[in-house]
Amino acid sequence: MYINFWYPIARSSDVTAEKPLKVTLLTLPFVAYRDAAGKAHVLADTCVHRGGSLSGGRIKDDCVVCPYHGWEFAGDGKCAHIPSLGKDGKPPARAKVDSYPVQEKYGIVFAFLGDLPEAERPPIHEIEEYGKAPWKAQLYVIDLKAYYERSMENGLDPIHNEFVHPLQGAPLLSPARQRQLLPVEDIPWGSKFYISFDDKLIRDTNLSSDTSGDRVGAAGSWHQGPNQLVTWIDITASSSFHQYLFEAPVDENNTRLFFLNMRNWLTEDKHDARIEDVTLRVVNEDITILETLNPVRTPETNTKEILLPSDHAVVRYREWLKKWDALGWRIDVKALKARQGDAALTIPCPGRRESGNWVLDAVPLLPGNPAS
Known part of the structure; x- marks a missing residue:
C-alpha cells in the first residue's frame, strides 16, 4: 500500500453536513464531512487532545467536533475552538490534525493521501465520456x-x-x-x-x-x-x-x-x-x-x-x-502494525511540508532508492 496517490473515500451522497463519516483506508482511520457550503473535507480521525474519534462527534460551524471533550477542528485540520479555554481562548498551534486535498468526480469523493505538492501529484483518471451522450x-x-x-x-x-x-x-x-x-x-x-x-x-x-x-x-x-x-x-x-x-x-x-x-x-x-x-x-x-x-x-x-x-x-x-517502492512511497505495514495500539499514526498531509510540530506520527515507510 502506498502514500501519494488519490483514493476513493465514499460516494458523494454519503458525505454530508449532518454527520461525520468514518472511513478506514490503508489500515488507518479518517473522517469525512461537508461544511455549510457543501465542500467535502477529509481529515485524520484522531483528536490530538486525548485520542477521541472525530467521526463519532458532530458537525458545528463548519468544524467536526470531537465527542470526548468538544474540541472543534476545521476543514484545514486546525483546531478552531477548545471549550475549556473559553470563548476567546486561542488553541495552540500544535492543535491540528492532517487535512487532505479533496476532489469530487464521478459521484465519488477522492482524497489525496500523501504529502506531495499539487504540481507533483499523480492524477485521478480522466473519463472523457462521463456525462456525455450516449453514455x-x-x-x-x-x-x-x-x-x-x-x-x-x-x-x-x-x-x-x-x-x-x-x-x-x-x-x-x-x-x-x-x-x-x-x-x-x-x-x-x-x-x-x-x-x-x-x-x-x-x-x-x-x-x-x-x-x-x-x-x-x-x-x-x-x-x-x-x-x-x-x-x-x-x-x-x-x-x-x-x-x-x-x-x-x-x-x-x-x-x-x-x-x-x-x-x-x-x-x-x-x-x-x-x-x-x-x-x-x-x-x-x-x-x-x-x-x-x-x-x-x-x-x-x-x-x-x-x-x-x-x-x-x-x-x-x-x-x-x-518504481514507487524506489521513491519511498510504500507503507511499511509490518512496522505500522507493530506500533498500532501504542501510537496514533496517520498519512502525512501536504501541510507537513509547510509546518512542523505535529502530534500524530506519520506512518512508517519502507526505505526507497530513488537512484534505481
Whole structure:
C-alpha cells in the first residue's frame, strides 16, 4: 500500500453536513464531512487532545467536533475552538490534525493521501465520456475480502476470461497467441493493452441479442497508479462497456471497490436493472476467485509464481510498483502494525511540508532508492 496517490473515500451522497463519516483506508482511520457550503473535507480521525474519534462527534460551524471533550477542528485540520479555554481562548498551534486535498468526480469523493505538492501529484483518471451522450453510468460500491493488488492484477489478465466469465461468453485467446508476449505499452503512471479475442465477447449470452452491427470482440485494460483500473469491452462498433475501478485498500486483507460501469447501448432506464444484474454476476465470478487466492497478498518476488508471456501486463504492473517502492512511497505495514495500539499514526498531509510540530506520527515507510 502506498502514500501519494488519490483514493476513493465514499460516494458523494454519503458525505454530508449532518454527520461525520468514518472511513478506514490503508489500515488507518479518517473522517469525512461537508461544511455549510457543501465542500467535502477529509481529515485524520484522531483528536490530538486525548485520542477521541472525530467521526463519532458532530458537525458545528463548519468544524467536526470531537465527542470526548468538544474540541472543534476545521476543514484545514486546525483546531478552531477548545471549550475549556473559553470563548476567546486561542488553541495552540500544535492543535491540528492532517487535512487532505479533496476532489469530487464521478459521484465519488477522492482524497489525496500523501504529502506531495499539487504540481507533483499523480492524477485521478480522466473519463472523457462521463456525462456525455450516449453514455450512461452506474456506480457500485463493493466490499471485497481480498488485497487490492490481487484485484488490480485480475483486471490486467485477459486469459482468465475464458475460465471465469461464462456470462461474457468465455472469450478466449488461442494457445498460440497465449504463447506470444502480450502487447503492453506504457502510459503516464501505468501501462495498458488492447486485444481482439479469437472468440467473440458476449456470444450466446442474454445480452448478445441486443447488440447491433459487426462483432468486434475486443477488450483492453490499463492501470493508472497502483489502484485505478480501466477496462474497455467493445462487443460491436456501437456496443461497448467502459468500466472504471477505483480501489480503496482498507487494509492488507480487504478492499472497497468503487466500480463505475458505463455503456453506450441499452441506455434507457428500463434496461438498468438487467444490466446491473449481469454486471454484478460477472463481478461475483471474479470475487469467487479473488477471495480464495493463496497467499492473500501478491508474492514479494516473481519467483514464487510461474508467469507466462500472457502475464506481461501483470508483470509490468509489478514493475511500476517497484518504481514507487524506489521513491519511498510504500507503507511499511509490518512496522505500522507493530506500533498500532501504542501510537496514533496517520498519512502525512501536504501541510507537513509547510509546518512542523505535529502530534500524530506519520506512518512508517519502507526505505526507497530513488537512484534505481
